[in-house]
Amino acid sequence: MAVRQAAFEQGKQRISDAELSKRLTLAKKDPERAWLGEVSSVVLQQALADLNTAYRNFFQSVAGKRRGAPVAPPRFRSRKDSRQSIRFTRNARFAVTAGRKLRLPKVGELKVAWSRELPSDPSSVTVTRDSAGRFFASFVIITDDQALPPTEAEVGIDLGLATFAVLSDGTTITSARFLRQAERRLANAARNLSRKQKGSSNRAKARVKVARAHARVADARRDWAHKHSTRIICDNQAVYVEDLCIKGLARTRLAKSVHDAGWGMFVRMLEQKAARYGRAFGRVNRWFPSTRLCSACGVVGEAKPLHVREWTCACGVTHDRDLNAARNILAAGRAERLNACGGTVSPAA
Numbered sequence: 001m002a003v004r005q006a007a008f009e010q011g012k013q014r015i016s017d018a019e020l021s022k023r024l025t026l027a028k029k030d031p032e033r034a035w036l037g038e039v040s041s042v043v044l045q046q047a048l049a050d051l052n053t054a055y056r057n058f059f060q061s062v063a064g065k066r067r068g069a070p071v072a073p074p075r076f077r078s079r080k081d082s083r084q085s086i087r088f089t090r091n092a093r094f095a096v097t098a099g100r101k102l103r104l105p106k107v108g109e110l111k112v113a114w115s116r117e118l119p120s121d122p123s124s125v126t127v128t129r130d131s132a133g134r135f136f137a138s139f140v141i142i143t144d145d146q147a148l149p150p151t152e153a154e155v156g157i158d159l160g161l162a163t164f165a166v167l168s169d170g171t172t173i174t175s176a177r178f179l180r181q182a183e184r185r186l187a188n189a190a191r192n193l194s195r196k197q198k199g200s201s202n203r204a205k206a207r208v209k210v211a212r213a214h215a216r217v218a219d220a221r222r223d224w225a226h227k228h229s230t231r232i233i234c235d236n237q238a239v240y241v242e243d244l245c246i247k248g249l250a251r252t253r254l255a256k257s258v259h260d261a262g263w264g265m266f267v268r269m270l271e272q273k274a275a276r277y278g279r280a281f282g283r284v285n286r287w288f289p290s291t292r293l294c295s296a297c298g299v300v301g302e303a304k305p306l307h308v309r310e311w312t313c314a315c316g317v318t319h320d321r322d323l324n325a326a327r328n329i330l331a332a333g334r335a336e337r338l339n340a341c342g343g344t345v346s347p348a349a
């Protein structure tokens with residue numbers, strides 16, 4: 001990494017992989033860096049490969065050849081970072097033993113609490129330790145996903161603050177109570193930590209508690225998001241959501257970043273599962289007044305302040321604010337999809 005950075009500063013873009021590899025072997029002979037020899041060499045090669053990817057992304061981003069948010073140059077890792085991870089490939093000869101233990105080179109056999117059966121032979125395994133001191137093993141496995149049986153239903157989703165999400169079919173998804181409890185515990189632990197003296201052992205203990213609480217919130221939120229996203233994908237042939245960047249424009253300070261994180265993950269899960277199970281997924285990109293537009297007659301009413309939960313259009317239809325928005329998202333998503341497919345959007349006869 002240091003070598004790479006120096007090369008970058010000197011204006012050279014690349015050092016060959018072979019050259020880096022050679023320097024790594026030399027580094028192992030340096031007594032201060034002898035710890036490099038304590039791990040499997042495959043792990044070090046994988047770290048170099050990751051560094052390569054990080055630099056490639058960074059260079060392409062700088063050159064404007066990469067879509068999405070700008071990518072920062074890679075940063076140094078430390079053996080003291082709270083989150084650590086290593087990856088073993090097949091070359092490293094890791095194995096799942098007959099006794100259902102995980103055997104890793106230069107580490108030994110590890111007892112594993114399996115969260116599920118491995119459907120086939122994994123091509124690599126990544127072992128991570130999170131800031132709460134827990135170890136995880138994730139396996140890369142190639143599977144052929146099977147499309148779910150087709151269904152007629154399509155759905156638009158309005159992500160909200162009062163309720164987590166409202167679906168155009170009338171379903172509402174509220175944040176689970178256990179999640180709010182976990183979030184409260186996290187806030188307590190954080191307050192506790194801030195009261196402890198710097199450098200004290202009580203502070204160290206409090207820090208672990210905060211990390212544990214964080215991990216619990218993250219786990220609970222992920223499980224919960226998996227459950228709901230899976231059900232939505234199973235029940236619907238097409239799923240449309242409002243683009244979150246656009247959502248951000250209309251958002252006040254009231255909306256905490258907690259919500260943003262939850263939405264982002266939820267939407268990503270929907271997108272991935274849609275791709276996996278042969279469903280359509282669409283972000284409604286175009287700005288349109290999803291709350292002011294009457295989903296029954298198409299007339300755009302006046303602006304509605306946030307506390308207005310229900311309103312009646314001039315056409316006589318009374319709308320729930322979020323449900324109306326979800327229906328508009330469904331209609332807009334359908335229209336965009338038809339356009340993209342080369343079809344025409346024709347006015348209702």
Ligand SMILES: [Zn+2]
Binds near residue numbers: 297315
């Ligand atoms: Zn109307």
